[in-house]
Amino acid sequence: DVKVTQSSRYLVKRTGEKVFLECVQDMDHENMFWYRQDPGLGLRLIYFSYDVKMKEKGDIPEGYSVSREKKERFSLILESASTNQTSMYLCASSSFGLRPQHFGDGTRLSIL
């Protein structure tokens, strides 16, 4: 079975902090994705990556950056956390082609 692991289920940080969310997958997938999910807004794509050191902006990249130094790991970085970044963050991975994305358990991030 595909395993996508996010580093934390719950995280509380303060405004202005630099926040790192880590995601690791064990299936040698080429593609990795970061989403945020908010009530009434559904899932919105923040960034994605097709390969190591490659990244593409999604629908809402402002205030975020990403890093993919190794194929199995995709990190989401909040450069200076703000309260409007309080949300559920979901990481996913997939192989190339018309293949399903497999998700981690999600991180509920609160910015105080």
Add this chain to the structure above:
Amino acid sequence: AQKITQTQPGMFVQEKEAVTLDCTYDTSDPSYGLFWYKQPSSGEMIFLIYQGSYDQQNATEGRYSLNFQKARKSANLVISASQLGDSAMYFCAMNEAQKLVFGQGTRLTINP
């Protein structure tokens, strides 16, 4: 651009009944994939079933089946013999290149 529409914000069903969750899509691509995901209250996104646009038969996975009507651009999820554990949010999605576009979701509640 692709679009996914789920018109049922919420559904209530008696345990052991079958349930159909609606999904319509809009695309001009001849090759595409359709996906259904389940999200329990704990937050993780669970991949349920996949249908490719060129697949001749409707996809099935255990109690889940996908009623794919290509001419009508619909991809409804059918859950047979519903169980209390089926209570969750259900999302329909379609690929846009290597990304997924999600519908707004349907909250399914199974009553005992």
